[in-house]
Amino acid sequence: MSAETSTATDSTTTGGDTDTSEATEHTGSEPEPGWVATWAASPTAASPLTAPPVELAEQSLRQVARVSLGGELVRVRLANTFGEEAIAVSEARLALSGEGSAIEASSDRPLTVEGAASFVLPAGQIVVTDPVELEVAALGDLSVSLYFAESVVTTTVHAEAAQTSWLSAGNLSADATWPGDAATTTSSYWLNGVEVLATLGEGSGAVVALGDSLTDGSGSTVDGNGRWPNRLAERFQAKPSTADLAVVNAGIGGNCVLRDFIGPKALDRFERDVLDQPGVAWVIVFEGINDIGVGSVLNQLPTPEALVDGYLELIDEAHARGLVVHGATLLPYEGADYYTEDGEAVRQAVNEWIRTSGAFDAVHDFDAVIRDPGQPTRVLPDYDVGDHLHLNDAGYAALGDSIDLTLFE
Incomplete structure (x- = not known):
């Protein structure tokens, strides 16, 4: 098979005076900064089932974000979406990451x-x-x-960040290195997004991937x-x-399209997590397997x-909103804890x-990329992380490699 399998609520306050929403229809327009x-x-x-709430006092938190597009002017989004009380941030800083919890000291900037x-x-x-002046690649x-x-x-958390964050006593926000015994977590807290100032025109903008744990x-x-x-x-x-x-990446582990399970259902979070992303021009919808699996467990299997x-x-x-919308097929999941034959029939339909x-x-036919040719209701063993639902690094790379880039040119 060829690697190319693709075919043709909350409120926001802004520190600067630039609106967070940018035009999403760029084709034919003159390039302009945005x-x-x-x-x-x-x-x-926060939830005991995913990331239990943690109390912090006189502590510092350092979190890392791998940007996709670079820039020289950067700003950060912090979310208290699910908080019932205001969060007082005593100091915030932005820097280029070093090794582990370290930062490049010369790049350290205050966030205001x-x-x-x-x-x-x-x-x-x-x-x-x-906005902060900082050249990020x-x-x-x-x-x-x-x-x-x-x-x-x-x-307010992102439970499955697959990225280490560090916690330590005292104000270490500007410190280039942190103690080796700093506490770690693979959840993130309040960090909602990073934006760069770019030239918006034809062939530019953001692609938002809406999904569940397979996108997360x-x-x-x-x-x-x-x-x-x-x-x-x-x-x-x-x-x-x-x-x-x-x-x-707008993936949330355990998320569903139609029901609130882990995080608001996709229908309810779509505006906040996709449509309101600055510069968004495309969205890839890759979600629905949890609707089937969780629905089967609850004896509430949705119809196709x-x-x-x-x-x-x-x-x-x-x-x-003028976005281009791609869909991705749902992956095989026989052998997963919530697999049923009735659920498989819904997936196929x-x-x-x-x-x-x-x-x-x-359409991106992710199912065709990941399924075992000999047992097409199962993930190919080379891509299976072991639970017959989620993928290893090779499996996720195969999904990313299967997308036809000409669809975005």
């Missing part, structure tokens, strides 16, 4: 909101910092360091940036005709028609609709 999302982490509420070095994340809101790592002098609780990268190597959107970003940067494109109606709603909303209906502007 903000583009280059990295994101979709938020969920409306000029203030200390600021508040209001309950239920997303705050965008003032495409596919580079940025460290965001936050210090909390007062007690705060991590109510469950099973990939921690700190390896082995998710399929990472691989797509690498391929964009390797080709001059797509080097102005960013890739934003119900999932199709959900996809059509997403497509209509995206088209209304949904995939047939994705492939043949023409509702999506283009």
Whole structure:
């Protein structure tokens, strides 16, 4: 088989005076500067099942983001989406990442909101910092360091970040190196996005990947940036005709299209996590397997028609904003804990609709890439991380490699 299998609510406050929403229809327009999302982490509420809430007081938190598109002017989004109380940030800083928790000291910059070095994340809101002059390369790592002098609780999280974050006592936000015994976690807190100022025109903008744990990268190597959107970003940067494109990961492990399970269902979070991303021009919808699997466990298996109606709603909303919408087929999952034959019948029907209906502007046949030719209801063993649902680094790379880049030129 050829590697190319593709075919043709919350409120936001902004530190600067530039609106976070940018035009999404670039074709035929004159290039002009605008903000583009280059990295994101979709938020969920802290939960004992995913990432339990943690109290921080007189502590620093350092988190890393692998950007897709580079730039020289950067700003950061911090989300208190699920918080019922305001979060007081005593100090925030941005720098190029070094090895482990270290940063490149000469790149360290303060982050402010409306000029203030200390600021508040209001309950239920997303705050965008003032722009910072910092030259960051495409596919580079940025460290965001936050210090909390007062007690705060991590109510807004991204549970499966597949990226190490560090916690340590005292204000270490500007320190180039942190103690070797700093606590670590692979969840992230409040860090919602990174934006760069770029030239928006034909062939530029952001591609947002909407999905579940298979987009979030469950099973990939921690700190390896082995998710399929990472691989797509690498391929964009390797080709001059797509080097102005960013890739934003809007995956949430356990997420569903039609039901609230882990995180708000895709139908409810679509505006916040996809449509409101600055510079968004394309969206790839790769979600639905949890609707089938979780629905089977709860004896509430959705019909293929119900999932199709959900996809059509997403497509209509995206088209209304001028976005191009791609769909991806659902992966095989026989052997997974929530597999049933009835669920498999729904998956097959949904995939047939994705492939043949023409509702999506283009289709990426991820199922064909990942399935075992000898047992097409199962993941190919070389790509199976071991639970017969999630993929290893090779599997995610295969998904990223299968996407036809000419669809974005």
